[in-house]
Amino acid sequence: MKNRVVRFFQFLEDNKGMALPLGISLPNKDKFRITTKGGLIVKGDLDLSNVQLNSLPNDLKVGGYLDLRNTSIKSLPNGLAVGDGLYLFGTLIKSLPNGLTVGGKLELTGTKIKSLPNGLTVGGDLALSKTLIQYLPNGLAVGGDLDLFGCTSLTSLPNYLKVDGELTLYGTKIQSLPNGLYVGGNLNLDSTKIQSLPDYLKVGGHLILKYTPLSNKYTKQQILAMIEAKGGYVNGNIYI
Numbered sequence: 001m002k003n004r005v006v007r008f009f010q011f012l013e014d015n016k017g018m019a020l021p022l023g024i025s026l027p028n029k030d031k032f033r034i035t036t037k038g039g040l041i042v043k044g045d046l047d048l049s050n051v052q053l054n055s056l057p058n059d060l061k062v063g064g065y066l067d068l069r070n071t072s073i074k075s076l077p078n079g080l081a082v083g084d085g086l087y088l089f090g091t092l093i094k095s096l097p098n099g100l101t102v103g104g105k106l107e108l109t110g111t112k113i114k115s116l117p118n119g120l121t122v123g124g125d126l127a128l129s130k131t132l133i134q135y136l137p138n139g140l141a142v143g144g145d146l147d148l149f150g151c152t153s154l155t156s157l158p159n160y161l162k163v164d165g166e167l168t169l170y171g172t173k174i175q176s177l178p179n180g181l182y183v184g185g186n187l188n189l190d191s192t193k194i195q196s197l198p199d200y201l202k203v204g205g206h207l208i209l210k211y212t213p214l215s216n217k218y219t220k221q222q223i224l225a226m227i228e229a230k231g232g233y234v235n236g237n238i239y240i
Helices: 002-014 213-217 220-229
Strands: 032-034 040-042
Touching: none
Parallel strands: none
Antiparallel strands: 032 040
């Protein structure tokens, strides 16, 4: 099946501008069709992991997940939209296209990614652990967890960052949190160098401050009082 998919993409690449009929499909559940604008639509999942594939067509739309792990892909096409997860572990990708939309998990762990584009939408988890990421864009919203474990090049977070799941900063060099930070799950600051708490910090789960300058300086009650005095809250426990 994968070989047929690869040959199909190669056909598109070798025949740019050629008029192709609507309703093109491949066997089994994966359905393909060429739109009148030349874009490719995959109604289900598209698993291209571990195949020799160098590029994808522009305006590719995948209704399910797109798995590109351990491929030779160096860049993603403009107009890419993925309804579920996008898995890029083991690729050579260093940047993402503007306007990328991922409905599920965006897996970037182990890639050489250094920055994320403005307008990025991630409906599930955003996995960036042990990457070379240097900054996150303003207005970033993550529908699941944001894992920044071991991102040693990251020194700050954008204002009003919104994470519906857990935010993990263990192993980063971040020393302060942005104003208006919202974390729907746990905020894990274990072993970081965070020295102060921002205005309007909102944590739906637990606040983990073990082995931080704050845990050595304040009690749980003092920390909670500071957060509330700045217009924030912690719904769970505070661990120091």
